[in-house]
Amino acid sequence: GQQLNQSPQSMFIQEGEDVSMNCTSSSIFNTWLWYKQDPGEGPVLLIALYKAGELTSNGRLTAQFGITRKDSFLNISASIPSDVGIYFCAGQRSGAGSYQLTFGKGTKLSVIP
Amino acid sequence: KAGVTQTPRYLIKTRGQQVTLSCSPISGHRSVSWYQQTPGQGLQFLFEYFSETQRNKGNFPGRFSGRQFSNSRSEMNVSTLELGDSALYLCASSFGINTGELFFGEGSRLTVL
Numbered sequence: 001g002q003q004l005n006q007s008p009q010s011m012f013i014q015e016g017e018d019v020s021m022n023c024t025s026s027s028i029f030n031t032w033l034w035y036k037q038d039p040g041e042g043p044v045l046l047i048a049l050y051k052a053g054e055l056t057s058n059g060r061l062t063a064q065f066g067i068t069r070k071d072s073f074l075n076i077s078a079s080i081p082s083d084v085g086i087y088f089c090a091g092q093r094s095g096a097g098s099y100q101l102t103f104g105k106g107t108k109l110s111v112i113p
Numbered sequence: 114k115a116g117v118t119q120t121p122r123y124l125i126k127t128r129g130q131q132v133t134l135s136c137s138p139i140s141g142h143r144s145v146s147w148y149q150q151t152p153g154q155g156l157q158f159l160f161e162y163f164s165e166t167q168r169n170k171g172n173f174p175g176r177f178s179g180r181q182f183s184n185s186r187s188e189m190n191v192s193t194l195e196l197g198d199s200a201l202y203l204c205a206s207s208f209g210i211n212t213g214e215l216f217f218g219e220g221s222r223l224t225v226l
Contacts, residue, residue: 031213035217040219042117043156043203043215044217045215045216048214088155090156094211099169099210099212100171101156101158102158103148103156104155105155106155
């Protein structure tokens with residue numbers, strides 16, 4: 001099935017540093033979403049993007065819907081220990097039978113205090 | 114407002130057995146989706162139910178089935194279990210259909226021996 005290429009696969013950063021991760025696809029999505037999953041929990045929605053070029057913030061998180069509709073980026077500013085977890089991008093198309101989400105493989109973030 | 118509740122949280126089965134997992138969505142949510150999460154394949158869409166009808170199905174064999182009840186609660190069943198079915202099975206609910214803004218439960222972790 002359709003795959004999203006999410007990178008980096010993992011990253012170790014110092015507390016206070018900014019973080020960037022991205023997701024690319026060979027085909028177009030109409031919606032891009034970013035989820036975070038903590039150990040033992042289900043994913044939690046962070047940001048949803050609905051329009052090409054859209055830039056949306058949620059606290060220290062900022063995400064962008066790429067102009068080509070084939071990519072999305074997530075930035076985390078001034079990281080803190082509770083940012084640790086796995087971040088997933090997800091794309092959604094529109095049209096009958098196409099609304100299910102396609103997820104990236106995730107970016108595992110570790111924050112060193 | 115209670116979140117998505119999945120039962121059981123953990124279970125161990127042997128090859129050839131069958132298993133039924135249960136999901137209670139957030140009150141008022143009528144759409145329930147199921148995802149399989151494994152280290153190798155990541156999050157894979159299984160199916161989505163809305164108003165007791167399966168609206169969308171992922172690329173899984175017929176051993177995987179589900180249903181939704183009139184109170185929006187959902188169950189999924191896996192018959193003739195294989196070792197490769199070991200995974201975290203996540204249920205997600207949403208108010209409407211065709212939205213990517215999902216609320217996930219904590220998952221049911223299935224181990225097949």
